Amino acid sequence: MTYLLYYWPGIQGRGEFVRLALEEAGAAYVDVARGREEDGQGVRALMALLKDREGAPAPFAPPVLKDGEIVIPHVANILMYLGPRLGLAPGHEGQRHVLNGLQLTITDLVAEVHDTHHPIANSLYYEDQKPEAKRRSADFLSHRAPKFLSYFEDVLARNPDGPAHAFGAGLTYVDLSLFQAIEGLTYAFPRAMAGFAERYPNLAVLRSAVAQRPNIAAYLRSDRRRRFNENGIFRHYPELDQST
């Protein structure tokens, strides 16, 4: 079965957390909106999905995964569905919810990163909310980012199966999402992330280990991996970055 992923084509964005899981597993998938990027057909397919008035509720926003007739929105929801199918989650139901709890904490972190550059309204340009963005970013970098990173450092440190993974003895989609969150934070806030490896040694090891996994390394070298840019979630605006 080929999975269909629907997400905006020009950015990594929230879709990237799903892509990393599919790529790591070597799963058959079509990145629908990118597949026909040149003639806009892919984006039209995405828009049609969001407006679909038949059958299951149309999703509120992308990313969306289609697996046959099942249409699943929201990153954490998609990953929880894919996890056992891709060998990236435990089979036990209760443990899958523990893993999903970790992923939803990453969801919250990502939402806060988004709001560093859009604290007032998604419908406004960054330039129209710059003073507020500076204020929010300062708080995010001083308090929130360290709180999230310390939390996940701690999750690794006291994993009974060792600090190589966030949960259990093997790779899960949460490890891949932590890699992506760290990559994004480092792109967006290089000054604030200086000294990251010293402050968060387990996260630093995890990040390198994920980057070196053969399927991930091949993906990162491919043109399927878009570069970070200032249309995505992790944006590098030097005026929002600061040493912490």
Added chain:
Amino acid sequence: MTYLLYYWPGIQGRGEFVRLALEEAGAAYVDVARGREEDGQGVRALMALLKDREGAPAPFAPPVLKDGEIVIPHVANILMYLGPRLGLAPGHEGQRHVLNGLQLTITDLVAEVHDTHHPIANSLYYEDQKPEAKRRSADFLSHRAPKFLSYFEDVLARNPDGPAHAFGAGLTYVDLSLFQAIEGLTYAFPRAMAGFAERYPNLAVLRSAVAQRPNIAAYLRSDRRRRFNENGIFRHYPELDQST
């Protein structure tokens, strides 16, 4: 098995979405922090859970549900776990993910409501971010709240089993959460919500139907249902409200 719910005692907050499901089902549960509110023992139990360094990863934030040894954080995650156990979700795995997608959209709405009064930093008082709160609330009430409410009105309208429920032919936890979201929005933004029943007739019917369910009606009359207040997520600050 008695469920243990861990959440801040003095507010409805995010915990209320879980309470409504437990109350509707008549499930045996202990609201741990409220259970010993008078001597602070309950809040200490909550804080201890968040600092627990043994076994499963300690949660980042409440609400948290404990079911025996399983510790589950995040509202949508808890409800997805409880849903089939309480008879408030379909049994089919793919459909449970569709339902979870709707709940996660409510999660996003609730996060945006929170940010109307805390657009800059959770660590600051509302009074210290009032100009930004006004700006964010204006956008929320003009664009975001109508977008979310129209979306869910539409979800009801094109439910193949009829508009009484968000999903399928019977009550699910998503219906209960929609009730709570509407109650909260009406408390926080009475001016913006004027004409709600005319603009969103299916949501209005759902709201009344949920309020009249025997277990929910009994709960709403009980002192277990705290009143909305300005420490919770849905806060009534008249200066943030506006006609739309």
